[in-house]
Amino acid sequence: MNKIKLVLPLALPGIKTGIFSLFTALLFLPSCEYDTDQVYNRTVDKNTTAPVIGMVELHLEGDTVYVYGSTDFNFSFTSSDQEIIGAGFSVDGADSLFVQSDNGQFRYRTAYLTPGQHTLKLDLYTHSGSSSIADILNYESYQFSKTWVLILVNDYYTYYEENVSNGYLKLIFPKYRNPDLTEYVISRFIIDSFREVGRVTIPEFTDSTYVGEGGSYRVQVNTSSGDRISWGEANLNSDLPQVRYYNIPGSGNFVTWDRSKFFNAASGYYAEITNMNNNLGAIPTKLNSSADTILSLTGFQNGEVGLIKLRVVPKKGNLVYTVGYYPSFERYQYFTVTN
């Protein structure tokens, strides 16, 4: 058997012992490379309970929701405890759209939906409240689901006809069907812009100042989420009484007119009669009742031409009349006296 002798290359006295000692010392050295196994165990609460979810703007009791045109669909939720992470929306079972929100308000855009009936499913997620890593990174949550029938209406904007009820102008418009309705706002075009003339909570509006002078009305819907939806408009032509001349032999000459359709909104009439032959100037006459519809002519000879300007005077509150713009309340009529 061959013996192998380990020979150290350094021929110095005691070197083997010395190097052996040093390497022995090295063996007892601590680990050369730093490492640590310390961890920080976070304080968490695994035993949380689900929060109570509340609906602020759109009431969840209803199962059918109407969406008008491309109007955004607003949801607003509150949570009794844990914060809301976000909500996933899916329509007709299609892929869910997730919207993140730290205040529970969501806006669902319906622009791409076709008109008609759809099924909308909403999954609302809240934090678990455990404060765990998964909770904070939104990997741990409570989920609440709700399904609605969603009806998308695109042709809701309508043009209203003139409607007279009990001597007043009455605008009747389609009903806004969601429970988040606050009011309908009615505006009227005055001089150069629309000015609000009333607010109602039912889909009809009576203008107690309109006397047939013509005008443009606009209706908007206010919702509890702060949206204002253009709901429709009415463009009314002038509808003032027609003036006629007639002669009753032995009694005299008269001008008369039909009673205003909007008689309850009118306080009376104002008339000016001008003899076009003598050019002496107009004779003003004021009639304080909308039921007075006849005026006797004096000072006219046979064959003379007259001009009557009849103005329907509205009761207080007519904004167009208030600003002093009378022509739209007036009708002119020439006549020739025949005795």
Place this chain on the structure above:
Amino acid sequence: MKKVFLSLVILISTGSLWSQEVKTGIQYGIAFSSMEELRVLDLQIKATIPFSTKIVADFPGYWYYKPMIKLAYKKFSVGIEYTFNSTGSRISGKDYSGEYLLDMRIRRNSPGIFAEYYLHSFKNFGIWISSSGGILFTSLTLKQDLSVINTSLTNNSFSFKAKNYFFQPGAKLVYPWHSFDFEFNAGYLIELGSGALHEEKDSRQLLVNMVSDEPIKPGWNGFILGFTINYTLKKSK
């Protein structure tokens, strides 16, 4: 520096022919490195983490070891040395749902030369002053790991390196025993140079402060306390 180092190797190997003694030794001890800029980076990273974490290790003083060989005269000695030292930090957060770890491990490999001068002795102890200098090769590994509900979301590892120089003044207490010298060493390492930590394979990618955008240097400055065993290879005749 390489030339100086090589010259000293040659000097020691040939110097043994005429010098008093040739000694070899191993020193180990604890280096307390400041790592100021890396500590700040840890704080900045911690601030960006959305859940609560803690810096459970913040570059503590850690063991180093230093083999050396020297020519020793009666009141003077010179030699070459090599030091390995490491330390690190950890940002940690763990709960039932997951775990986050950010580990930094920093190492230095530093070859150098040193000189020592005898001052005084009392009883059997000798008091010496020393100084050394050399190159600091630093490597830094940064590992980030985030797992949630048994799923790994992030598992990144980055390696950086830097080259700097050092100067280390110090003092030691020596107790000779037969062919051995037992030493207690104290010193202060001063990092020199402007070498910033850069990505291992691309020196253009620097590790920077998240706020100031300034490149980060290793920061090995700090006190060093050690113990040395020297063995006399060749005694004076």
